[in-house]
Amino acid sequence: VTCDRIRNQLGAFADRELSATERSAVEEHLRSCEKCREEMARLERLASTVQESVIPEVPAGLAARIVARGQTQLASPKPRRLLHIDWWEALPSTMRAAAVIVLMVGLSVGTWLGWNSAGVTRVPMVAATVPDPDPASSIHADYLSDSPGGSPAEVYLTLAAPTDGGR
Ligand SMILES: [Zn+2]
DSSP: OHHHHHHHHHHHHHTTOSOHHHHHHHHHHHHHOHHHHHHHHHHHHHHHHIIIIISOOOOTTHHHHHHHHHHHHHHSOOHHHHHHHHHHHHSOHHHHHHHHHHHHHHHHHHHHHHHHHHTTSOOOSOGGGSOOSOTTHHHHHHHHHHOOTTOHHHHHHHHHGGGOTTO
């Protein structure tokens, strides 16, 4: 019974995680019990094997490269996103309104088409997946995916979402 208890503590003993009292109890037992000494030696061999073989060597300068990469990305925000915001902000407000109206009409028609063609199993409101004779429909889809936060298109999407009660 003593050996079982000691062997349960051998791992912690090897890692120096035991309290002083527990530690001296283990040491005391190891002096008198050869089997536990063997077990302890086995654990130590295992630990040294793990240290030598399993942990791969970190390439030189890896940490520095990671930090440098992170700093580069922090310093320059995503250029594509920035471009789209500039593009949206650069539009005159009348054009923005017109674009939103076109978007809303396209969405309504798309939803309506989805209603009628799908019958009972209603197609979710995704204008991009609905066939649209209007060649500008792909532009509408771009509005959907790339509209900057807080833009009228996104506000409209937020408002329109509850009407898609199928889900
Ligand atoms: Zn023992």
